Structure formats: structure tokens, C-alpha cells
Amino acid sequence: GAVVSQHPSRVICKSGTSVKIECRSLDFQATTMFWYRQFPKQSLMLMATSNEGSKATYEQGVEKDKFLINHASLTLSTLTVTSAHPEDSSFYICSARDSGGQVSGYTFGSGTRLTVV
Amino acid sequence: SQKIEQNSEALNIQEGKTATLTCNYTNYSPAYLQWYRQDPGRGPVFLLLIRENEKEKRKERLKVTFDTTLKQSLFHITASQPADSATYLCALDPNTGGFKTIFGAGTRLFVKA
Numbered sequence: 616g617a618v619v620s621q622h623p624s625r626v627i628c629k630s631g632t633s634v635k636i637e638c639r640s641l642d643f644q645a646t647t648m649f650w651y652r653q654f655p656k657q658s659l660m661l662m663a664t665s666n667e668g669s670k671a672t673y674e675q676g677v678e679k680d681k682f683l684i685n686h687a688s689l690t691l692s693t694l695t696v697t698s699a700h701p702e703d704s705s706f707y708i709c710s711a712r713d714s715g716g717q718v719s720g721y722t723f724g725s726g727t728r729l730t731v732v
Numbered sequence: 733s734q735k736i737e738q739n740s741e742a743l744n745i746q747e748g749k750t751a752t753l754t755c756n757y758t759n760y761s762p763a764y765l766q767w768y769r770q771d772p773g774r775g776p777v778f779l780l781l782i783r784e785n786e787k788e789k790r791k792e793r794l795k796v797t798f799d800t801t802l803k804q805s806l807f808h809i810t811a812s813q814p815a816d817s818a819t820y821l822c823a824l825d826p827n828t829g830g831f832k833t834i835f836g837a838g839t840r841l842f843v844k845a
Contacts, residue, residue, distance in 0.1 A: 726773065
């Protein structure tokens with residue numbers, strides 16, 4: 616089945632530094648990928664939709680300059696948290712949908728636990 | 733506004749029993765409803781998708797029902813096992829293109845041996 620690989624799984628960084636999270640679709644092409652943030656015991660909050668070859672679409676309230684998204688190929692999307700602060704500490708997850716064939720669910724990455732100290 | 737509600741209280745059941753989880757929604761017309769499993773510190777894993785014109789879907793020990801009149805889906809795990817312990821999320825896909833899927837917060841299931 617479809618697989619999405621997300622790295623790193625955990626990262627601790629100092630306040631003010633930037634962190635890049637990668638999300639790769641391993642066996643299918645993903646023209647669109649989605650980035651979520653999840654707080655404990657809460658639902659997935661869509662941050663942005665990453666579109667291959669064009670600008671990402673950000674949800675209301677999400678700072679595009681803070682959360683930079685690049686989708687340079689059909690299999691890779693990256694999320695860079697710039698000038699990270701402790702309040703950016705969270706669980707970040709990407710997903711994609713294999714658009715070939717029948718409608719199916721989303722394939723998620725394994726998530727990245729970001730801790731900003 | 734669009735809303736999905738899942739029971740925030742954990743569900744505790746005995747091994748071998750059937751677990752039933754509920755997903756209710758308002759102000760939404762889904763074309764599809766999905767169920768996912770999420771383990772702590774991991775991304776969700778897709779389990780089942782049911783279309784608006786389908787009443788029931790089964791996959792091994794899993795069964796999903798979808799009632800668009802009641803705006804509710806039920807998710808059943810029969811012959812539950814401790815390995816089924818996880819958080820289960822429901823998600824709705826809207827009935828239009830250019831869509832956004834919305835997720836519930838999930839219900840935590842504990843299956844005791």
C-alpha cells in the first residue's frame with residue numbers, strides 16, 4: 616500500500632533556530648500533501664496544503680513566513696519551522712492521498728515531535 | 733460551523749467483547765466518512781472509508797455504519813483484543829471538490845485482557 620515517510624521523528628532545537636521536516640511519498644506521486652499540527656488529545660489541525668510546483672495554501676491563522684512549505688517534486692514536501700519558539704513545540708504530521716484508482720483514505724507520515732527549548 | 737464529535741471519554745472494554753465508537757457531525761454534507769487508528773506518538777493509519785450512499789462496510793473484525801439522516805457513524809471492533817487499544821479518529825470528506833477533510837479528536841479505546 617501507499618507509504619509516506621516523515622523525518623525526523625523527534626527533534627529538539629534551541630529557541631530561535633529553524634527546523635526542517637521532510638515528508639516523502641515512497642510508492643506513489645503526491646501532487647498535494649497536507650501538513651497538520653496536533654496537540655495532546657486534540658484533533659488534527661490542518662496547517663497548510665502543499666502543492667507540487669506552486670505555492671502552498673495556508674489555513675487561516677497560520678503564519679506562512681513562520682511555517683515555510685516547499686513541494687519541489689511529486690514525492691517530497693518539506694515544512695520548515697523558522698525561528699522556532701517554545702510555543703511551536705508540537706506534533707507535526709504530513710499526509711498525502713494516492714489519487715490513482717479508487718477513492719481511499721489519507722496516508723500519514725509517522726509524525727515529528729518538535730520540542731523547542 | 734462544521735463540527736465532528738467523538739466521545740472524549742476513553743472506552744474501556746474486556747477482551748473478546750465488541751467495542752462501539754461513535755462519530756457525530758453537524759453542518760456538514762460528507763461524501764465519504766473515514767476511520768483511522770492512531771497510536772501514541774504516531775501518525776494516523778487509515779482503516780475504512782464509507783460512502784454517503786453506503787449503509788455499512790466491513791473489513792475483517794471491523795464494521796462501520798453511516799447514517800446520513802442521523803449524521804452519525806458507528807465503528808465496531810468485534811472480538812476485541814488488547815492490541816486494538818489505540819485512539820480511533822473519524823474524518824469527513826465534503827461533498828464538493830476543492831475540499832477540506834476534517835478530523836474528530838478521537839476516542840481512546842482500552843481493551844483489557
